Amino acid sequence: MSNSRNIEFKKDIENYLPAISVDLVIFGFHDNDLKILLLELKDKENWALPGGFIFKDEFLEDAAKRVLQERTGLTGIFLEQFHVFGDPERTRMNNREKQLVKQLENVENVESVESVENVEDDKLSAEIRQWLLGRFVTVGFYALVEYTEVNPKSDFYSIQCTWCDISSLPPLVSDHQKIIEKALQTLRLHLNFHPIGLNLLPKEFTMPELQRLYETILGIKLDRRNFQRRIINYNILTRLSKKRTGGAFKAPYLYQFDEALYQKALQNGLDSPW
Template structure:
């Protein structure tokens, strides 16, 4: 029996989404952050799914570009604009959608779906990854979730459908980016030390890098500006602070550079 307060007017996503959105197409966003030397990922706790978590995602309006839909998801979940965003993979396996899980979510919201309900159909999803400043993001749940929180990438809760695979593919894509483009501007504070930048790279790559080789290579790229400031409060000699030369950084994003890790 339907919940009396759930109507087509109050919950149009569930009732007439098939009229507004492109059928069978969605976007899923892996939103990375970096905090306390941990690679973080933003997840949603989905309603009526036995504590299952999911990647922030959404549907594509019939008159909307796919990338615009991804930007809308990111802005809605983090409150941030101008986010670094990359498309990395298309997930189109026949069995990736979980009809029974979606049915349970609908029933939990007072909707008794018929078999051809648009949310019970097969969905192909386009994966995007985004890099955001952990300290500036304001996580917010969507209309199908109860919470939106950061999780350590290496200590994740149970995920719905194929979202664990999407996460792993996103990490692989991020590692590939490290071999041809810079990373850091969107994940670190404006000012940072060379050890902090190295720890970011090591965390993403999952391996230890030689300190001298790392510093030599990063300086050779010409994307860093050393400041006449040092990080205070440490037990050892205070390291210099750096910041990214944004003109050179964005040029490197466009043109790439050689040499991997």
């Protein structure tokens, strides 16, 4: 960690809201599996959700967008706040903040022998340590991205940033497991009210692909034919010319969403009973 980095972080802390953070569950869909972006922390034991802090004059959603862009390079992404996690214990255990603190302590050791500027830095680190060790309430956002467009970038505190299959997650820091579960539950509830297919799939996709998406999100198997009929009846898709000629079987049609119709249909919910 460079000295300038430390200074920069101090400046940031002054400009951050205290005690609040955002964490992102970034969903992608690939190879018939629902995946999320996770960071492997430098201690090599735990993984964590991408997250960050909120500048004092920043919208919560903008903070989330900023984090999203830093990890994926993407902008203009579907993003939705889903829950606040604020148990007092959540930040007391072994978590990302403590990792941060470790990193910062190392910086002290390495650099505090040098100059006046570094004495200043020691103060900063103490400040930072204090700040990070406090309780944090985090706002959970979920994002829907198109898998192929993402170029995952790790941050300073992590070794790597990769997609992890939702069905086999690595050990996670703090309450991030719980956050992911809640995000998934929310995704299920939002399926009929938000353009989830539109945002998770590429522009063109096949009906079986859409079905797998629904099956993974819902965690159930669906009948091929009934699924097709139902989706078609929603009247939100346009069928293109045949393609997807890679497999050892009949080539499925390609579809794309009619965004206007999709949005309109979502307003009342796709299967709203009332």
